[in-house]
Amino acid sequence: MDAHTKQHLLLVVDDDDGMRDTLLDILEERGYRVGVAGDGVEALDAMRRETYDLVLMDIVMPRMNGVEALKELRMIDDHIAVIMMTAYAMQDLIEEAWREGVYDVVYKPLDVAEILRLVDEATRGGNGASCG
Amino acid sequence: MKSGLDRSMEQGERILIVDDEVDVVEFCSEVLASRGYRPRGTSSGLEALDLAKRERFDLLLTDLMMPEIGGLDVLAGIRSATPDIAAVIITGYGTVEMAIEALRAGARDFLLKPFQIKDLLAAVEHALAEPRLLRERIWLDALTPVLEATRRFRSTVMLDQLLEDALATAAEQANADSGGLYLTTGQAPGLRAAIGRAETRSELVKVCRVLSSTFGVRTEAFLMGDGREMPEEAQRLLDSLGASSLLCFPLLDKGKTLGVLCLCRDPGRRAFSERDAELISILGAQAAAAIESARLFDELERAQADLRAWNRELEERVEERTSELRDAQEHLLRAEKLAVIGKLGAGIAHELRNPLGVISNSVYYLELKSGDADPKVKKHLSIIGREVARSDKIISDLLSFVRGAEENREQVDVNELLEETLSSLMIPAPVVIERDLGRGLPIVMVDPGRIRQVLVNLITNAVEGMSGEGILTVGTHRVNGFIEIGVSDTGSGISSENLGRLFEPLFTTKAGGIGLGLAISKMLTESQGGRIEGRNNLTQGATFVVSLPVRLGTEGYGNRS
Numbered sequence: 001m002d003a004h005t006k007q008h009l010l011l012v013v014d015d016d017d018g019m020r021d022t023l024l025d026i027l028e029e030r031g032y033r034v035g036v037a038g039d040g041v042e043a044l045d046a047m048r049r050e051t052y053d054l055v056l057m058d059i060v061m062p063r064m065n066g067v068e069a070l071k072e073l074r075m076i077d078d079h080i081a082v083i084m085m086t087a088y089a090m091q092d093l094i095e096e097a098w099r100e101g102v103y104d105v106v107y108k109p110l111d112v113a114e115i116l117r118l119v120d121e122a123t124r125g126g127n128g129a130s131c132g
Numbered sequence: 133m134k135s136g137l138d139r140s141m142e143q144g145e146r147i148l149i150v151d152d153e154v155d156v157v158e159f160c161s162e163v164l165a166s167r168g169y170r171p172r173g174t175s176s177g178l179e180a181l182d183l184a185k186r187e188r189f190d191l192l193l194t195d196l197m198m199p200e201i202g203g204l205d206v207l208a209g210i211r212s213a214t215p216d217i218a219a220v221i222i223t224g225y226g227t228v229e230m231a232i233e234a235l236r237a238g239a240r241d242f243l244l245k246p247f248q249i250k251d252l253l254a255a256v257e258h259a260l261a262e263p264r265l266l267r268e269r270i271w272l273d274a275l276t277p278v279l280e281a282t283r284r285f286r287s288t289v290m291l292d293q294l295l296e297d298a299l300a301t302a303a304e305q306a307n308a309d310s311g312g313l314y315l316t317t318g319q320a321p322g323l324r325a326a327i328g329r330a331e332t333r334s335e336l337v338k339v340c341r342v343l344s345s346t347f348g349v350r351t352e353a354f355l356m357g358d359g360r361e362m363p364e365e366a367q368r369l370l371d372s373l374g375a376s377s378l379l380c381f382p383l384l385d386k387g388k389t390l391g392v393l394c395l396c397r398d399p400g401r402r403a404f405s406e407r408d409a410e411l412i413s414i415l416g417a418q419a420a421a422a423i424e425s426a427r428l429f430d431e432l433e434r435a436q437a438d439l440r441a442w443n444r445e446l447e448e449r450v451e452e453r454t455s456e457l458r459d460a461q462e463h464l465l466r467a468e469k470l471a472v473i474g475k476l477g478a479g480i481a482h483e484l485r486n487p488l489g490v491i492s493n494s495v496y497y498l499e500l501k502s503g504d505a506d507p508k509v510k511k512h513l514s515i516i517g518r519e520v521a522r523s524d525k526i527i528s529d530l531l532s533f534v535r536g537a538e539e540n541r542e543q544v545d546v547n548e549l550l551e552e553t554l555s556s557l558m559i560p561a562p563v564v565i566e567r568d569l570g571r572g573l574p575i576v577m578v579d580p581g582r583i584r585q586v587l588v589n590l591i592t593n594a595v596e597g598m599s600g601e602g603i604l605t606v607g608t609h610r611v612n613g614f615i616e617i618g619v620s621d622t623g624s625g626i627s628s629e630n631l632g633r634l635f636e637p638l639f640t641t642k643a644g645g646i647g648l649g650l651a652i653s654k655m656l657t658e659s660q661g662g663r664i665e666g667r668n669n670l671t672q673g674a675t676f677v678v679s680l681p682v683r684l685g686t687e688g689y690g691n692r693s
Contacts (some may be wrong), residue, residue, distance in 0.1 A: 016486050022493030029500055087485055109489045109524050112496045 008123045009033045009050065013043040013057040013069070014085070023056065023115075030116055032123075040069025047076050054103075054122055056115070059086040059093055067093050069102050081122040085110065142170035145190035145260055150180040150206055151222060152198045156245075160193060163249050163258065177201035184210040188405070189217060191260055193243075196230065204237045210237060216266075218259040222247075257562045271407070278305055278415045285422030289429040291318075292465035295325040295512045298419035299393065303327055305415065306379055306408040314340030315383075315391035318427045319434065328396070335372045336394065342369065343380050352411040352415070353381040357397075377403035381416035385424035393419070422460040467655075481527040488527075503613070539659065544583065545576045546608050546615050553587040560600045568607035568618075576615055576680045582656040583680070584663070589649040590619040590676045597674065598624035614662075614679040622673040626666060634666045655690075 005049050010032050015022045020036045027034045035052065036044035039061045046052075055073065059066035066084055073080070087108035094105055103122050106115060147169050151157045157173035164171040172189070174180050177198050184192075192210055194203035201209075207219050221234040224245040231242060240259035243251060281301040288294045299313040308326020314337070315321050323337045357370055357377030370378055375396035383390040395414050397404060458658045502510055545567045554565065594604050602622035626634065636652040639686045650666075657664040662680040669675055 016490065018487065018490030022490055022497060025497050026493060026500070029497065065530065087489075104258065109485060109492060112493060 008053040009031075009035065010119065010123075011035045011037060011043060011046055011052040011055045011057075013037045013040070013055060013061070013066070015039055015058065015061045019058075026112060026116070027119065030119075032119070040066065040072070042066030043069050044072050044076070047073055051077070052080060054081045054083065054119060056083050056085060056119070057102060059084055059090065059097065063094070067096050067100065070097060070102070074100060083115075083122070104105055136583060145264075146188065147171045147191045147193055147256065147357055148180055148184060148189040148210075149173040149193045150177055150198070150203065150261075151175060151195040153195070156195070156222070160252060163252055167253060169256070177203070177206045180206050183211045184214065184217075188214065190263065191256065192217055192219040193256070194219065194221060196221050196234070197225075204234065207237050207239065216263060218263050220255045267407075273470055274305060274407075274411055275414070277301065278411060278418075281415060282418035282422075285291075285418055288422065289426050291423065291426040291430045292324070293640045294419075294422055294426050298415070298423070299325040299327060302381075302393055302412055302415050302419075303395055305411050306395050306403075306404060308379070309398040309401070310336075310373075310375070311393070311395035312336045312340055313383075313391065313393050314344060315423070316344050317388070317390055319430065321391075324391075329374075332373050339378075340370045340392050340394055343394060344382070344389065353413045355379055355404050355406070355409055357403050374399070376401060379404040379409055379412055381409075381412050383416060383420040383423060384546060385420045388418055388424075390427070402597065418650045477530050481530050484523070485527055488520050488523055491516065492524075495520065512552070539579050540581065541577050541579050541660075544578050544580050546573060546576060546583075546617055549580055549583060550587060550608065550617065552605055553584050553591065554606065557588065557591055557595075559591070559595055559604065562601040563595055564600065564603045568605060568609075570608045570610055570615075573608060573610055573615055574682045575680060578660040578662075578680055582660060583678070586617070586653040586678055587617070588654045588658050590678070593676075594619050594621035594623070594674075597621050599623070602673070611679070613682050615682055617678045617680070618675055620669060620673060621674040622669075625668040625672065625674045631666070631668075635664070 004024060010027055012020055012023045012027070012034055013036070015025070015038055017038070020038070024034045024036055035046055035050065037046050040057075041063050043055070043057065047055075057066045062068075064072075066086075070082060070084070073082070078101075081103040082101075083103050085096070085108060086094065086105065086106045097105060104118055106118070144164075144167070147164055149157050149160045149164075149171055150173075151160075152175050152235050153689045154175050157175055161171040172183060172187070176192070176201050180192075180194070181201075183189075189210075192207055193207050196203040198206075200592075201225075203221055207221075219237075219239040220241045220243060222243045222245060223230060223234075234242065240262070241255040243255050243265045247255075247328070278301070281297065284297060285294060287463065288297065295313050295315075299311060302308070303311050308328075310332065311326070312323050312333070313325040314323050323333065323340060326333055326336060355377065356379075358377065372375070373396055376399040377397045379395040381393045383393055393412065395404070395412065461594055495513055498513050499517075502513065550569070559565065591604065591606070598604070598621050603620075605618070605620040607616075607618040607620075609618070635650050650664075654664050657680075660680060662678060664676065664678050666674060666676045
């Protein structure tokens with residue numbers, strides 16, 4: 001709950017509402033403001049409405065997968081820090097995500113402490129902070 | 133082929149004519165020769181005796197009164213060697229006393245000088261009639277056993293038996309002392325039957341070989357020995373056999389030489405006669421035909437036996453292949469079952485991973501928020517956290533198996549691998565670990581990751597099987613071309629109904645197990661060319677043994693234990 005984290009707005013994109021809700025609470029507990037979306041289409045809608053500092057997005061989702069959403073998202077904001085989450089070793093998609101430019105890729109099951117460390121790091125310095 | 137008997141009839145009997153009057157000898161010779169007889173004349177009684185020693189005569193026509201030796205003495209002299217010779221006495225002085233004396237000496241008739249042609253012919257015919265009949269009678273008598281033998285031959289298809297029989301019959305009928313039957317064709321050419329002295333057998337083989345090659349152009353019996361004219365080579369053959377006379381008959385069937393029948397008489401015995409040769413010709417011809425059919429029968433038998441053996445072999449091969457196919461099919465089914473289970477398991481595992489992740493997140497959140505909560509609440513939160521982590525571990529193991537990580541074989545020292553595995557496993561203290569590690573074991577060429585996974589499964593099972601208390605024995609040994617790694621426990625062992633199902637997928641006796649551990653272990657071990665088996669110990673607990681093949685040429689590298 002550091003003062004500098006207060007103003008950062010994060011977007012959690014996951015089709016699993018349990019995952020969404022728990023990450024929401026954990027990140028809010030950490031002092032972030034958090035928005036949520038259930039898939040890529042919803043995420044793009046949210047991005048158009050508001051400016052986010054960081055996106056945490058699952059790769060495998062219905063309607064529009066995380067990497068497709070990432071490409072669209074880059075048209076709206078090509079600086080935003082994105083952390084991709086995946087439960088599958090989908091090497092092609094992961095490589096594509098890296099090519100599109102992501103902050104990091106984390107694997108499920110998530111290590112919450114690691115997520116928090118990455119989010120803090122990305123929002124404190126790096127590109128996330130410049131956007132904030 | 134004409135019989136010798138016919139031939140002697142055609143050519144006429146052999147008549148020895150002795151008279152000191154050369155005119156008489158010439159007259160008689162001329163007359164008798166013109167009538168088909170075979171006369172041989174001499175004016176000397178002594179020469180007559182000499183001739184009779186070398187040649188066989190059927191009739192002696194002799195003058196009674198001769199300067200050197202009398203006709204009756206000539207007759208007596210010839211009779212001593214040829215008792216059945218017929219005789220006609222020629223005399224110029226026809227007295228009753230002389231006639232009686234001549235008849236006593238064995239003469240059959242007289243010719244009083246001067247005599248007419250018809251007188252001569254009548255006396256000769258008269259003298260020869262009885263011996264001729266007798267000869268024919270004897271011939272017929274001799275033929276009877278020969279005919280019987282040929283009947284026997286025809287009913288025999290056993291070649292060896294036939295050969296023995298043919299030789300024995302021939303030797304008996306020709307009154308031979310030794311002999312052999314030599315085949316040049318068929319499955320086993322060579323001397324196939326022999327009688328008489330064993331020490332001359334090898335000579336007999338040589339002689340038969342020479343004769344059978346000679347027979348390439350001969351089709352008739354031939355005689356050797358006892359003054360008959362013969363080449364030096366033949367004499368050498370006789371000498372080598374220690375025989376005085378030899379009777380050979382080529383065994384021919386439809387112009388094909390099958391072999392040779394060879395009979396011998398010992399020195400001191402009379403030579404074989406033409407009659408003997410005749411008899412053997414008849415017998416031999418029949419024997420040859422029978423030998424050829426027996427040989428063909430034999431070949432047929434052999435071919436059939438070969439066919440039967442081949443059939444048996446085929447059946448065995450088919451059976452073998454069928455069983456191999458059955459095994460392969462079972463293996464495939466097992467692999468397929470495992471693959472299906474793997475896919476299904478992977479799907480389920482994956483689906484479970486998300487809710488587990490969510491639970492894990494919730495626990496994290498609750499732990500953050502429960503700083504001043506009841507210690508029991510905190511304890512239960514930590515229990516949930518731990519169990520979620522355990523579930524996740526099971527899922528990870530399953531997924532890593534199903535994904536079938538790429539095989540990575542390298543040189544592995546099994547003792548080292550075993551120690552590494554043991555130290556990574558956190559075995560509870562009440563379990564005593566005993567080691568029985570072989571020294572100087574060869575290196576094995578396997579994927580250490582896979583074999584480590586197998587050892588982890590076996591050791592974990594063993595520890596759990598003892599409820600965390602007992603003796604865990606790990607051992608390594610070399611058995612033939614394999615390194616055996618044994619893992620024993622002192623638990624309750626395996627029930628007999630479970631022994632056969634240990635390695636079946638989804639078979640488990642553990643409350644919390646899913647029954648993949650041993651199935652996976654078997655799959656991993658077999659992927660490395662090894663075997664795995666489980667059995668109960670004689671005293672207590674169970675032992676699992678993993679056998680890994682020792683690669684040739686890796687001897688002596690594993691001395692690090």
